[in-house]
Structure formats: structure tokens, C-alpha cells
Amino acid sequence: MNAMTGPDAKKALNDKMNANTHKMAGSKVSVYYGEKRALFDVDLNIRENAVTALIGPSGCGKSTFLRTLNRMNDTIDNCRVTGEITLDGEDIYKSGIDVVELRARVGMVFQNPNPFPKSIYENVAYGPRIHGLARHRADFDQIVETSLQKAGLFNEVKDRLHEPGTSLSGGQQQRLCIARAIAVSPEVILMDEPCSALDPIATARVEELISELKQNYTIVMVTHSMQQAARVSERTAMFHLGHMVEENDTDTIFTNPADSRTQDYIMGRFG
Numbered sequence: 132m133n134a135m136t137g138p139d140a141k142k143a144l145n146d147k148m149n150a151n152t153h154k155m156a157g158s159k160v161s162v163y164y165g166e167k168r169a170l171f172d173v174d175l176n177i178r179e180n181a182v183t184a185l186i187g188p189s190g191c192g193k194s195t196f197l198r199t200l201n202r203m204n205d206t207i208d209n210c211r212v213t214g215e216i217t218l219d220g221e222d223i224y225k226s227g228i229d230v231v232e233l234r235a236r237v238g239m240v241f242q243n244p245n246p247f248p249k250s251i252y253e254n255v256a257y258g259p260r261i262h263g264l265a266r267h268r269a270d271f272d273q274i275v276e277t278s279l280q281k282a283g284l285f286n287e288v289k290d291r292l293h294e295p296g297t298s299l300s301g302g303q304q305q306r307l308c309i310a311r312a313i314a315v316s317p318e319v320i321l322m323d324e325p326c327s328a329l330d331p332i333a334t335a336r337v338e339e340l341i342s343e344l345k346q347n348y349t350i351v352m353v354t355h356s357m358q359q360a361a362r363v364s365e366r367t368a369m370f371h372l373g374h375m376v377e378e379n380d381t382d383t384i385f386t387n388p389a390d391s392r393t394q395d396y397i398m399g400r401f402g
């Protein structure tokens with residue numbers, strides 16, 4: 132028998148997983164805001180049913196890259212994206228792509244919880260309604276309940292579904308925003324510093340939720356917290372000055388990074 136063992140076997144397994152399980156893939160992605168170039172030829176694959184953390188010092192392009200994944204950059208004047216990004220192998224920037232449908236498949240949760248000025252129920256039912264995912268009241272009720280349950284919020288709000296979403300605590304509002312994203316059955320959820328406005332207890336609850344959600348969703352998360360990246364992500368990509376410096380298993384990035392800029396950033400030497 133000639134089976135590989137040790138580090139070679141681990142590398143082969145890692146390569147195989149990387150080759151087979153990409154939900155999204157960015158190839159030579161560059162982003163310009165007018166004359167200013169914010170990203171330089173970023174190649175980054177997003178593994179399915181895992182959490183990928185994007186880390187790096189302020190202004191390095193993490194949010195810019197995140198927004199390319201569901202074309203949120205289209206909403207910014209002067210912003211131009213080049214290169215290729217695929218979802219299940221299909222170019223999301225090719226002509227004829229329905230951007231509304233894309234953003235239902237690749238949902239987004241923002242830094243500050245931003246519920247609509249509507250009831251808790253309506254916050255969750257809104258997306259399914261505009262996407263025509265349900266017609267009858269009972270179907271909406273079911274979607275709202277299931278989404279709130281998946282977001283770990285149902286028990287806390289089941290008796291006050293018709294109160295304003297803004298009446299919830301910050302952490303509950305963020306879980307409501309996650310329920311809203313889940314309600315349209317996305318495949319990928321983008322999170323831009325989802326816990327930065329939350330206290331440690333609400334942060335722990337959202338992190339726990341992210342760990343549960345990755346069984347069914349592919350998650351890409353921008354974070355400034357190294358502890359958070361280490362706690363919840365399987366893969367980590369390090370950005371610096373618009374370049375993706377390296378991407379690897381989170382454990383490797385934190386224990387044995389290949390690039391000195393990653394080492395410096397993790398050690399708190401800049402950023």
C-alpha cells in the first residue's frame with residue numbers, strides 16, 4: 132500500500148477540499164472608486180458551508196471585497212469592479228444577471244443593526260413578500276416563525292411580533308436582521324462587522340448563532356476582532372493595502388502565517 136501519511140496527506144486533503152467545495156470564487160478582482168484603486172487583483176475562493184473571515188488593518192479593502200460578492204458596490208457612484216466573481220460557477224457580473232435575485236441568494240447583514248421602521252413580523256415578512264415567496268397569511272406566519280427560530284430569536288419575541296423592530300435591544304435587532312436575511316432563503320450571508328455595535332453578551336450570542344448557521348449557509352464575515360475570527364471561522368483571508376496577502380485555514384493563519392504582514396497584524400504591530 133502506498134497511502135500518504137502525515138503532513139502530505141493533510142495537504143492533499145486540504146487541496147482536495149479547496150478544489151471541490153467553493154461556493155463563490157473571485158479571480159483578479161479589482162475595485163476602483165473613481166481614480167482611486169481600492170483592490171488589486173484579488174483571488175479568493177469562498178468555501179461552502181463554512182465561515183470565511185476577512186481581516187486586516189482599517190482601509191485595506193475588506194468591506195470593498197465583501198460588497199463585490201453581491202454587487203452592493205453597484206449602488207456606489209463612481210465604483211468600478213473588474214475581474215470575475217462566480218456563484219456556483221456563474222459569473223455574477225455578466226449581463227442579464229438579476230441583481231435583486233442575486234442579493235436574495237447572497238444576503239447581507241450590516242455593522243449597525245438596521246431594522247426597517249416596521250413591526251418585528253413585517254421586518255421578516257417583507258423580503259419573502261417582494262420576492263413572491265409566499266401568498267397566504269399562514270405561509271408568511273410559517274416563514275416568519277422559522278426564520279426567527281433559525282436566528283435564535285423566536286422565543287424572545289413570539290408574544291410581541293407586532294411591536295416595532297426598533298423596540299428590541301441592539302443584540303436582538305442584529306438577530307432580527309439575520310432573521311430578515313434568512314427569510315428569503317439565501318445561500319450565502321455576508322456580514323460586515325456584525326458584532327461591532329454589540330456588547331460582549333450579545334456578541335457571544337451572535338457568534339454562537341453564526342456557528343450554527345454555517346451548517347446550512349456559506350458565511351463571509353469582516354471582523355476587526357482576531358478573537359472573533361479565531362472563534363468562529365474556518366478560513367481566514369488577510370488583506371493589506373488593497374491586496375489579499377494570504378488565505379488559509381484559520382488555525383494556520385493564527386499559528387503559522389506565511390506572510391510577515393499577517394504576523395504583524397495578528398500581533399497588534401499595526402492596524
Ligand SMILES: Nc1ncnc2c1ncn2[C@@H]1O[C@H](COP(=O)(O)OP(=O)(O)OP(=O)(O)O)[C@@H](O)[C@H]1O
Nearest residue numbers: 164167169187188189190191192193194195196207
Ligand atoms: N464609497 C467610497 N468612495 C471612495 N472611496 C472609498 C469608498 N469606500 C471605501 N473607499 C476607500 O477604499 C479603501 C478600502 O475601504 P474599505 O472600506 O473597503 O476598507 P476596510 O478594510 O473595510 O476598512 P475598515 O476596516 O476601516 O472598515 C479605503 O481607502 C477607503 O477610503
